Amino acid sequence: MAATIEKVMKSDPFDIEFRILTRDGEERAVRSQGELSRDAAGRPLAIFGVQHDITEIKRAHEQLRRSHTDLAALNQRLKDTAAESRRLAHNAVLANRHGEYLWKIADAPNSAAAFFSTNLRVTASMTQGTTSLVRAEVRQTMIPKTPEVLVWDADGNLLQDGLWTNTWNAENRLIVRETTSGVPDAQKRRVEYRHDWMGRLTERKAMSVWNGDGYATTSSTFYVWNGWLTIAEITSSVTNYLTYGADVGGGLQTAGGVGGLVFVSLSGTNCLPIFNGNGDVMGLVYADSGSVAAEYDYSPSGETLKTQGALATANHFRFSTKLFDDTGLLVYPLRPYSPRHHCFLSRDPIEEYGGINLHGLCANDWMNAVDPLGLLVDVAGGVAGVGTLAGAGSATATAGGGAGSVTVTVVGGGVGTAAGGGALLAGGIVAGILVDVGLVGYDAYLLYDTIQLNRDTAARTALTLEMQSQLAELAETVDLP
Numbered sequence: 362m363a364a365t366i367e368k369v370m371k372s373d374p375f376d377i378e379f380r381i382l383t384r385d386g387e388e389r390a391v392r393s394q395g396e397l398s399r400d401a402a403g404r405p406l407a408i409f410g411v412q413h414d415i416t417e418i419k420r421a422h423e424q425l426r427r428s429h430t431d432l433a434a435l436n437q438r439l440k441d442t443a444a445e446s447r448r449l450a451h452n453a454v455l456a457n458r459h460g461e462y463l464w465k466i467a468d469a470p471n472s473a474a475a476f477f478s479t480n481l482r483v484t485a486s487m488t489q490g491t492t493s494l495v496r497a498e499v500r501q502t503m504i505p506k507t508p509e510v511l512v513w514d515a516d517g518n519l520l521q522d523g524l525w526t527n528t529w530n531a532e533n534r535l536i537v538r539e540t541t542s543g544v545p546d547a548q549k550r551r552v553e554y555r556h557d558w559m560g561r562l563t564e565r566k567a568m569s570v571w572n573g574d575g576y577a578t579t580s581s582t583f584y585v586w587n588g589w590l591t592i593a594e595i596t597s598s599v600t601n602y603l604t605y606g607a608d609v610g611g612g613l614q615t616a617g618g619v620g621g622l623v624f625v626s627l628s629g630t631n632c633l634p635i636f637n638g639n640g641d642v643m644g645l646v647y648a649d650s651g652s653v654a655a656e657y658d659y660s661p662s663g664e665t666l667k668t669q670g671a672l673a674t675a676n677h678f679r680f681s682t683k684l685f686d687d688t689g690l691l692v693y694p695l696r697p698y699s700p701r702h703h704c705f706l707s708r709d710p711i712e713e714y715g716g717i718n719l720h721g722l723c724a725n726d727w728m729n730a731v732d733p734l735g736l737l738v739d740v741a742g743g744v745a746g747v748g749t750l751a752g753a754g755s756a757t758a759t760a761g762g763g764a765g766s767v768t769v770t771v772v773g774g775g776v777g778t779a780a781g782g783g784a785l786l787a788g789g790i791v792a793g794i795l796v797d798v799g800l801v802g803y804d805a806y807l808l809y810d811t812i813q814l815n816r817d818t819a820a821r822t823a824l825t826l827e828m829q830s831q832l833a834e835l836a837e838t839v840d841l842p
């Protein structure tokens with residue numbers, strides 16, 4: 362207080378700030394402005410001025426000062442992150458950044474033989490002042506020998522690549538997938554598959570932990586189907602349920618369920634899927650809170666680039682809303698697809714009607730088309746046609762441009778109509794439509810296999826129809842000349 366009085370006595374006018382203590386013990390800040398009146402001899406007579414309670418102003422200034430300090434610290438951390446968080450423990454060389462991804466090419470000695478490791482260590486570090494923050498993850502990897510040799514059988518089934526051997530039955534369905542003999546015991550695996558009469562996967566038996574004489578652990582998963590849609594996965598401890606709505610083709614099964622998954626229950630945890638424009642599951646959010654449960658990202662051909670989140674591995678339906686098999690395959694209803702090789706492992710069941718490349722997916726146009734079952738390309742809009750089944754062994758078809766409808770009339774039966782769809786393939790235009798129609802009093806699936814237009818005259822068309830009954834003994838195939 363003595364210092365404040367001294368300032369008043371020496372300043373004319375004065376503007377000072379000081380603190381006071383109220384009767385209830387609260388400390389307040391006060392600003393006093395005024396001037397000191399003196400007599401002829403210079404002695405103080407009176408003080409004239411005003412006083413303001415500036416406690417709240419002081420508090421606001423202090424909060425602003427702290428905010429500036431925090432902002433400066435945050436800005437420094439961002440600079441540190443940009444410079445240091447990309448540093449991976451690979452010969453202490455900075456990694457590369459592409460968007461949110463950090464990547465670096467690591468040399469693998471796979472020129473003479475395949476490369477295997479259960480101790481691939483990835484380290485990220487960030488320095489804050491004198492403190493270093495380090496996070497490390499240990500992963501497994503299997504890299505085939507380069508160049509990789511692919512072995513096929515006479516039916517066009519892949520028997521062996523650089524990491525896996527495949528066994529097929531007489532109907533060209535994959536029944537066993539097992540790591541090659543050169544894979545270390547710690548990474549050896551075997552998976553057995555069972556299918557129903559339609560070719561749909563019904564059971565998957567996975568075996569791992571090779572002990573020298575056999576596999577120590579075995580787990581089985583059973584699949585329940587509604588048409589071409591998997592609606593449940595059942596194991597001894599977990600049951601996952603899947604619910605569908607309209608897919609990218611506009612119906613429940615028009616595009617084989619691609620992009621149509623609307624609800625997932627993973628062992629009792631309810632989630633809602635998030636899709637991109639091509640029907641790929643990009644993530645899951647919890648149905649109750651809306652927070653993110655899983656995130657995915659893919660290469661154009663379906664290779665998984667990112668798997669992140671608490672339920673990311675529990676959900677098995679990902680790229681093109683198809684079942685992801687942890688041996689690296691995508692299980693389409695009628696044949697398996699390998700994203701690593703960018704192709705199906707077996708020939709197209711409808712042969713060249715699905716395109717001249719019997720192993721290709723969507724004519725390599727993965728960004729703009731989908732394959733509902735592993736047979737045909739399907740995109741929204743495209744070619745529409747009208748076909749009439751006049752009798753056994755003959756049919757007529759007329760192609761129309763743009764989005765439209767396809768009507769098929771069967772002698773003695775009903776009429777089914779579906780929204781038109783098609784896709785551009787090498788050599789012509791193909792429409793692939795899976796629709797549910799009323800036929801002779803039964804619910805049946807009409808697989809409108811092909812409308813292929815002659816590129817030169819665009820006048821002659823060929824139409825193949827395959828109808829299969831799900832509810833009764835109705836099966837009829839029409840072969841066109």
